[in-house]
Amino acid sequence: MQNEPLAYKMRPRTIHEVVGQQHIIGSATPLFRMIEKGHVPSMLLYGPPGVGKTSIANAIAGSSKIPFFALNATHAGKKDIEQIVMDARMSGKVLLFLDEIHRFNKLQQDTLLPHVENGSIVLIGATTENPFHDVNPAIRSRCGEILQLERLTGDDIIQLLNQALADKERGLGHLEIDITEQQIEKIANASNGDARKALTLLESVYYASDEKDGVTIINDNAIDALAKRIGVFGDKGGSHFYNLLSALQKSVRGSDPNAALYYLAHLLENGDLVAVCRRLLVMAYEDIGLANPSVGAHVQAATEAAVKLGLPEARIPLATAVVEMCLSDKSNSAYKALDSAIAAIHEGKTGDIPNHLKDAHYAGAAELGHVGYKYPHDSPLGTFGGWVQQQYLPDELAGTEFYKPVIAGEEKRMAAIYEKLKSFKK
Template structure:
């Protein structure tokens, strides 16, 4: 069987933007970027998205379409010296396209050298990153990029089209090998690689070279495909944007009472193995999203976290599944922390009234001379341990921060709060 040294994913890179598969939302024939490039104009741009979605392929395709000199480097391995060589070439030939992968890793000195050469037109920059450029890329770089585009995972149909193209391409693909592979097995590769074009092509290449050749044909069977696709669709980076998006999706699914979505995101987080982050997020959810509607959930989640710490994986998934489902199906309220945020906002905006004298500390010598503690009514000396008296500073009397919700157990708190407010109102009316 003929073996080609260069990986299939590299050989099958599109040569022009018309050969691109997927990403129609940013480079389809209807888009401004497509029209610019076909008219010979390439703006500096930042491309971001998960690994394998086609950032590098798009950069090569753009350069191939405008037929302009193209240089590629990786910010983790290249430095100022390599950029100086590109700039020197540009001074001789005119504008060149410079593709920089992992651009967010450039240090300040490298960026400072790059910026004026973008501004004076020597370099058209195409930067690529797996991170959100609005968080991770220097604002000076961002401001010089006319386009910032997010690439999305390819659809299953996109991947199937890519695989079929690779199988039929006799010049760059596997067409010379006469591969026989059933459509359901191609669909399995497309589904298992979860929108990652590079991974899909790498799997296809592995599958082909792991299969037997009979009578001039490479025959691919199901078991070979299953062996090659195992865990190919799973990615987890504890420092990346997707990691925080997973935690966000997990919490929002619980907040939205979607049990199945919450379990799905929990499964992805568990496969990443970061129990500490999962536990922390569950504890936040118990107080932020469930709150007064079901106050015992904080206790239950704390107990589950203790169980997780003692059990470890894989058994830790059991208490996590229980509290996740219970959080999803619990009544929900965010009224408590929202009330506190309102109070914090008042404090920060300068609403700092004097503490009423009867509430001030009276446990030191001379406090009585100042009138501190004088007239304080001790609630436990009164029926139901409550007595009407002023607690807020004069400037804030009548202010209400807490807005109760009629959810779960908070219905009871809402009634008590309403009754106490009415008694306070009556008390104030009598004073006047």
């Protein structure tokens, strides 16, 4: 136990010791009551790193007294699974915690799944990835519940830190440590809701601080220096990264520059500059669109500059682009109109191109009836340019309107032109 990390030693031993995640395993939840009565269902635990997936599995094992085995799907092989199956046959039932379950391959599934189905193996799978995207449906169907864990609150983390400081058997309670409430709060804030990081940081800060007369005096500079090393929560390839991209776009769409810059900061700290630039460019046309067409060019220039500059300088043009998009007029009418046209095609609402619109740049086109096209530029219409009354859609779709203008920004002027031209049609 002496050489084990503090975060490992402080894992809850029973469901009564779990901190946080009260919506999943609090004393009032069905899962808590089931486990207390000796019934453990198969389940999937989904959530970011450090929020208690492994801890909850260990706590359930400690409360249920079912023989417990833990495997990581990244490293487990067929022999490991076969050994679990053999143990299940001998003991009648085992509890298997399978971390990184989204990496489970088909061979492992084929070996394990029948025994999960008949109840001889109770499976607790854990994943940081969205189980509806990354976990095989065969596994999902055999796990009665998909439980989404949340990042721990600041109060949860502070509670864990205080428990570690007080626990004389597993924590640091046997040591003389001078630490203030403000320092505990600073460690909690630096962990960003990750219990493992919080306890690891506390342990590191203890060893990095000076001792005087047998008392270790926690140093603020040690907290600040070590907090920078624990990294930003999330990774550039996982579900959390895509959640950040989604939050960024929805914040821009909602015209909240503070939230948008916060999520941009998270994304840039994760380091995938190309993915961020691609999303910003899509947003310029998806959410700003015709209400402010110049934004597309501005964002294009900003993202090109960002890629050329690289991080950390790339943050400067990207911040400008994000704030401009947040505070711009917004319209999604153009791409929504296109989606409506695509949907119509998929629904079979098609027809022949009118003859006068078909290609006529070859000898014999007139014999095929490809005649009658009126050249709009030959019919000036005030300052608009040129317009002429003729049908462009197939007969079967004549009169259909896919485009529904949004009366915002520059599109307000375009909408007026659109309505005026409609009034000219006979």
